Amino acid sequence: MQLTVLFPWLIEQLLRLMANPAHLAHAILVHGQAGIGKRALGVAYARALLCESTDAALRAHGGCGECSACLWFDQGNHPDFRKVIPEALAVAEGAELADDAAEPGEPAEGTGSRSKKVPSKEIRVDQIRALHGFMSVATHRGRARVVLMYPLETVNDIGANALLKMLEEPPPNTVFILIADHLGRIPATVLSRCQKVFVATPALPVAAGWLAERGVADPEAALALSGGAPLAALVFAEDEQALASHREFLGFLARPGIEAALAMAEAFGKTPPGPLLRWLQQWVADCITVRLAGRIRYHPAQSKVLAQLAGAARLDALMRLRQRLDAVRRTIDHPLNTRLVLESLLTAYADAMAPTKA
Template sequence: MTEKDFLLQDEAYARLVAWAERLPHAILLHGPRGVGKLQLAEHFARRMLCESRSTDIQPCGRCNCCNWFLAGNHPDFRLVEPESMARTSASEEGAEEEGGSGGTKRKPSIEIRIEQIRELNDFVHMGSHRGGRRIALIHPAEDMNVPTANALLKNLEEPPPQVVFVLVSHRPARLLPTIRSRCVQVPVAVPGRARASRWLESQGVKDAASWLAFAGGAPLLAIQFAQSELGEKLAAWLRAVERNTPDAIEPGSDREALEPLVDLLQKHALDRALLGFGQASKYGGRLMTGPGPKTHPMPIEWLRYARELGRRRLLARHPLNPRLFAADLLGTYPGVER
């Protein structure tokens, strides 16, 4: 196994591969954001399609199937993601085609579109190219509206032979109950700190331990923070509200930063609340940047703020006005004087 293949979720992987002879037709991998669920799902799909006869639990990395998979063109595999996440240019072209009047480009969808599920339905009903399994990976599965989810459900209810659906979800509670009940659920936990740090170092991340702490233990979030301006920006915002200087923050119209900001503030507030109530902190208090606001908000205030952020989480994806949204989040931070 190369460093590129270094798996964050080796235990969950071993569990999945152990099912190889009698795979469920639908599997739901769920767990916190940034812990390696997609990496796990892709590695597992690659192993299930690998044509090596070896009993090794890892894909061989040499057969045609492994090569196609790594090149992103295995004929018996489909990855369905919202256009806004797509790594391939094909779907971007698709998004431009239906650009509406006057040739204006349509924005890439942040949800999985029903057309994508219809295409997937064609794929699963087509014969296998290699005479074996076909695998459909849907990520993140909660990013489907009800009609889209229902289009998928038909296939989960009457699965074509030799087809395996792998659904990946950060928020399984948002899936249709009928979808959840058709899947064998596999929880995916935050990986151990040592493993996560080793993985981050293998990816060339400097200061891996601090970024991992800042990301609440989620290594993919940590790498995103470390390798973009986002991490520094969020850390600076957090310091500013703690010092009661939210006006020093210029949120701009940076939509990309809003969801991670809500996530970070919520974890942070929850930890402060737990510590305030004399309990162990969930994120190890490692997110905290300093002693906290001078006004020492009561634990109940932190809890209320954390709950309020939970409510606003959904709005963070498409706020009417990103600047106002961020200003409001930061301005209502406990201890900030208004």
């Protein structure tokens, strides 16, 4: 686990966490949009809590990076720290399978069958139960004991019960840092035991500036692709295919028509619906705000065409379409027929823009 510099938009938040005596709350739940760096914040906070530097400012900024605690932490073997994540994610992060829950010097529970099993996408209950051993002995360094767990949504019901018991009777000096994108998927019993820490999506200029420093040619377009989340935007910006799809999709939105809507639904009918719905939602949002208030949030580069389109569109139909998009996106995780949904939404869009029809 190597922490480089914490993302600039998260530094203030880390300082607030460290400055607030409530950080001794034994469980905090860091939540906010995906792709904005919540995990990096959780890692920096854990490192800050464990750092043994006498310089409080260095500790507050995520650890000095030089004391024994920071060095152990960076090597992934601080004795008072555990990271609990799904096996599949650990593989993606480049870790050895199933070494997260293992006690030093003793075999990890439930990891005997590390043969050819598909890595789990859930945080398994035995990973949570394995924390008992970690928490039943005194801390090695006499400071905090820290458990970092993400994504909390992947803890199943049995695991949530095991976790709840720990949160109800926490050993002293223990801090749980839990991370989730969607609070709605966390059991209310677990939620009630945590101090919630919301991480805001960074402002567009901050996110765009950060992406530009990383050589992203069109940061605003990349952010529009990813709902404003800079880390997700960086992934998109390096994905030529996603960028091409976005260009094609915007091309349609800028020149709407019923026949084109049907063709688009056909062309995009087999792609994951999430990004497409977000693009349409953002475009419709811009149509509405430019019409009502002269403001454009997501597509500053297309301000001229948006103003033209929105000026001629039927506002009531756009408002209805926005409501439908909100409803459809809430059910996005359920299987749906992408082509049919797109067909219905894109023809409704073309219809709202009726004056541009042939």
